[in-house]
Amino acid sequence: xxxxxxxxxxxxxxxxxxxxxxxxxxxxxxxxxxxxxxxxxxxxxxxxxxxxxxxxxxxxxxxxxxxxxxxxxxxxxxxxxxxxxxxxxxxxxxxxxxxxxxxxxxxxxxxxxxxxxxxxxxxxxxxxxxxx
Amino acid sequence: xxxxxxxxxxxxxxxxxxxxxxxxxxxxxxxxxxxxxxxxxxxxxxxxxxxxxxxxxxxxxxxxxxxxxxxxxxxxxxxxxxxxxxxxxxxxxxxxxxxxxxxxxxxxxxxxxxxxxxxxxxxxxxxxxxxx
DNA sequence: TTTCAAATGTTATATTATTACATACTGTTA
DNA sequence: TAACAGTATGTAATAATATAACATTTGAAA
Ligand SMILES: [Zn+2]
Ligand SMILES: [Zn+2]
Ligand SMILES: [Zn+2]
Ligand SMILES: [Zn+2]
Numbered sequence: 001x002x003x004x005x006x007x008x009x010x011x012x013x014x015x016x017x018x019x020x021x022x023x024x025x026x027x028x029x030x031x032x033x034x035x036x037x038x039x040x041x042x043x044x045x046x047x048x049x050x051x052x053x054x055x056x057x058x059x060x061x062x063x064x065x066x067x068x069x070x071x072x073x074x075x076x077x078x079x080x081x082x083x084x085x086x087x088x089x090x091x092x093x094x095x096x097x098x099x100x101x102x103x104x105x106x107x108x109x110x111x112x113x114x115x116x117x118x119x120x121x122x123x124x125x126x127x128x129x130x131x132x
Numbered sequence: 133x134x135x136x137x138x139x140x141x142x143x144x145x146x147x148x149x150x151x152x153x154x155x156x157x158x159x160x161x162x163x164x165x166x167x168x169x170x171x172x173x174x175x176x177x178x179x180x181x182x183x184x185x186x187x188x189x190x191x192x193x194x195x196x197x198x199x200x201x202x203x204x205x206x207x208x209x210x211x212x213x214x215x216x217x218x219x220x221x222x223x224x225x226x227x228x229x230x231x232x233x234x235x236x237x238x239x240x241x242x243x244x245x246x247x248x249x250x251x252x253x254x255x256x257x258x259x260x261x262x263x264x
Numbered sequence: 265t266t267t268c269a270a271a272t273g274t275t276a277t278a279t280t281a282t283t284a285c286a287t288a289c290t291g292t293t294a
Numbered sequence: 295t296a297a298c299a300g301t302a303t304g305t306a307a308t309a310a311t312a313t314a315a316c317a318t319t320t321g322a323a324a
Contacts, residue, residue, distance in 0.1 A: 140320095158311085159310095159311065159312080160310065160311070174311085174312070174313080175312090175313075175314090178311095197311065197312095
């Protein structure tokens with residue numbers, strides 16, 4: 001365990017990769033990149049990912065099977081995630097919008113189901129790609 | 133082509149499976165179920181799925197890698213999808229809530245990105261599982 | 265009837281994720 | 295300290311999901 005932040009060795013290694021990346025990282029890309037650090041097999045990566053998600057340090061972008069570090073300091077444990085995804089350049093940005101999250105946290109459907117978590121993914125054109 | 137609805141043979145076969153199911157269906161479960169109808173290989177299923185999604189006849193539940201028939205008559209071509217997913221029984225329901233979809237269609241982030249599409253997945257406890 | 269786009273058939277392979285089991289490390293408590 | 299529980303690690307094998315590539319067929323329209 002790393003005393004600073006409670007991450008184990010493998011968890012820290014995996015987190016560092018994701019945190020440094022400017023784009024969502026795929027599990028096998030992580031695996032490839034950490035071979036030199038002694039992580040050799042998929043389960044080691046997937047376990048670290050699972051824990052990091054539980055801790056809210058990273059999120060999975062479901063439609064891309066890829067992982068991003070949490071950029072929104074207020075989602076300690078990630079129960080409410082929103083992303084914008086550019087369909088052209090594939091850039092992914094975490095949306096932290098108080099109003100949006102409030103709206104969605106308070107949303108109830110007709111059936112009376114209890115919502116504990118949500119994930120929202122917007123697809124479109126980022127400002128850079130819009131211009132070109 | 134089936135004149136009734138513009139679906140090709142394979143598309144119709146795949147759609148029928150999904151439509152009849154009370155739960156989201158996985159691609160390889162479809163494949164298994166259509167072997168008897170002459171569809172033998174993954175690409176045949178994935179192509180049909182892709183087309184059906186484009187047509188808005190089905191949606192992919194991203195966090196489950198599974199497919200459901202569209203229940204909301206107003207999403208002809210599916211650019212705005214929302215689901216509720218029970219974490220206990222895995223039941224998935226398409227949410228059609230005018231206010232919600234209006235809110236999300238009009239949502240804009242700070243960056244000025246243009247949104248063309250979204251997918252929202254709520255996780256929680258359905259009314260049945262809540263009781264037990 | 266030529267033509268073109270869409271759909272199909274087929275083989276192989278790529279990518280993503282989990283199972284299963286053995287071992288080691290960590291902190292807590294008897 | 296010794297025993298214990300919970301967490302983390304290492305490793306091999308395999309399951310599950312998805313796509314590439316290429317040949318062929320079909321169907322509607324010009
Ligand atoms: Zn976050
Ligand atoms: Zn872009
Ligand atoms: Zn729908
Ligand atoms: Zn349920």
